[in-house]
Amino acid sequence: MLNRLIKIERDYGYVLPQKYIAVRPAWPRDSARLLVYNRKTSNIFHKTFLHLNDYLPPKSLIIFNDTKVIPARLHAHKETSGKIEIFFLGKDKNKIQAFLSPALAIGRRAYITKKIFFDVIGQQEKIFILKPNFPAKQLGSILQKYGSxxxxxxxxxxxxxxxxxREQYQAVFAKVKGSVAAPTASLHFTKKLLRFLRAKGHSIGFITLHVNLxxxxxxxxENIRTGRLHEETFFIPASxxxxxxxxxxxxxPIIACGTTVVRxxxxxxxxxxxxxxxxxxKTDLFIKPGYRFRIIDGLxxxxxxxxxxxxxxxxxxxxxxxxxxxxxxxxxxxxxxxSFGDGMLIL
Structure with a gap:
């Protein structure tokens, strides 16, 4: 398995100069560049998202992920005043799963304020189990106020x-809270562009998949041995x-906006x-070369x-x-x- 992993790392490696890693998104959103690739002809075109309609097949169904990123990173301190970062991952009843940096021993406490804190009650590999001193239903408001x-x-x-x-690392149509990372292909769309696509005869649908780390x-x-990936939760409405x-x-044609929609x-x-x-x-689907796509026609x-x-x-x-x-x-x-970079349309 190790040899297969090494081969994958070799086959899918490429060198990217640091200067091409975007540290902020294009603004306005639809001014981002768009590389259009045609699988039948291998032709490449260089445009912007404003010109997306020029290359979409007529009457396409475009599907987006309407998950909403939560401010999941909390800056806290130990009893000794030492700094600690809590990265929220999920919750189960009144228990919270999170990464801690640096790690805290079971029994220790992390403070957001003097009156808001978490006790470390367990650990599963790199994930810590925390018990808040407040009802778990209040976590959303705590994250909104103190999270980043x-x-x-x-x-x-x-x-x-x-x-x-908070504004720019979020799709304009995001509404279902739960992701700790944005479905970044969606960041290029403005409300005006979506209205324009509808006016040109395209249909727009939504799914929700909460992106995790x-x-x-x-x-x-393990991924190579089992052929499975990390698990994520999703919902596809009847409509x-x-x-x-x-x-x-x-x-x-059905066009998926983002790999989360594909998954x-x-x-x-x-x-x-x-x-x-x-x-x-829940899905742990690992799509790799050899996979036969059943639904999508474009990405x-x-x-x-x-x-x-x-x-x-x-x-x-x-x-x-x-x-x-x-x-x-x-x-x-x-x-x-x-994440903050340009995009591709693959047809």
Missing amino acids: TPLPPYIKDTPLTEKQA GTFAPLTD TRRMIRKAKQQNR AIESSSQEIEFRKKSEWQ ITNFHLPKSSLLMLVAAFMGKKELLRVYQKAIREKYRFY
Whole structure:
């Protein structure tokens, strides 16, 4: 398995100059650059998201992820006043899962204020179990007041203020709170652009998939051995399921905005086809070359980190050799990479 992991790291590695890692998004959002790639002809076009309609197939169904990023990073201190960072991951009843940096021993306490604190009551590998001294239902308001936006670890020295980060690291249609990372392909869309796409005859649907930190995690031996990835929760409403079935019946293309949408829809392809009841589900689907796509016909996505599962998903859709060729072309053309960077339309 280790040899297979080494091979994947070699096959999906590329060198990106630091200056091409975007530390703030394009503004306005739809001024971001758009690399259009046609899988049938291998042609490449360089545009902006304002020109997206010029390349979308007529009457496309575009599906977005409406998850909302929460201010999951809390700055706290120990009993000794030493600083500690709490990165919220999830909650179960009145217990909270989080990363702690630096780590705290079980029995220790982390203070947000004198009256708001967490006790460390357990640990599961790198994840700590915390018990707050307040009802868990108040966590959302605590995060809103004291938390900060969880920008990815590779975005260093961003010039954005916290107020700007909360606005700009969030899709304009985000509404279902729960993600600790943004579905970044959605960041390029303005309300005006969405209205324009609808006016041009395209349909727009939504799913919800809550992005967790696994999206940034490096591939492991376990991923390779099992063929599965980190688990994420998602929901596809009945209205979106109907839109997908109708588009398939009418032979209209289905365009996924973001890898999270791909993961949710492809994980639920049978449920969509057989009209099962909409409900929250979990997926650990690992899409890599060799995977047969059942639903999507096109993909809008950002430029991803080397050696990552997201890069492998895109390779599964457009081919590994072409992916690496297009990425090298994007670097030569000085595209901006990663979460705050530019995007691609793959057809």
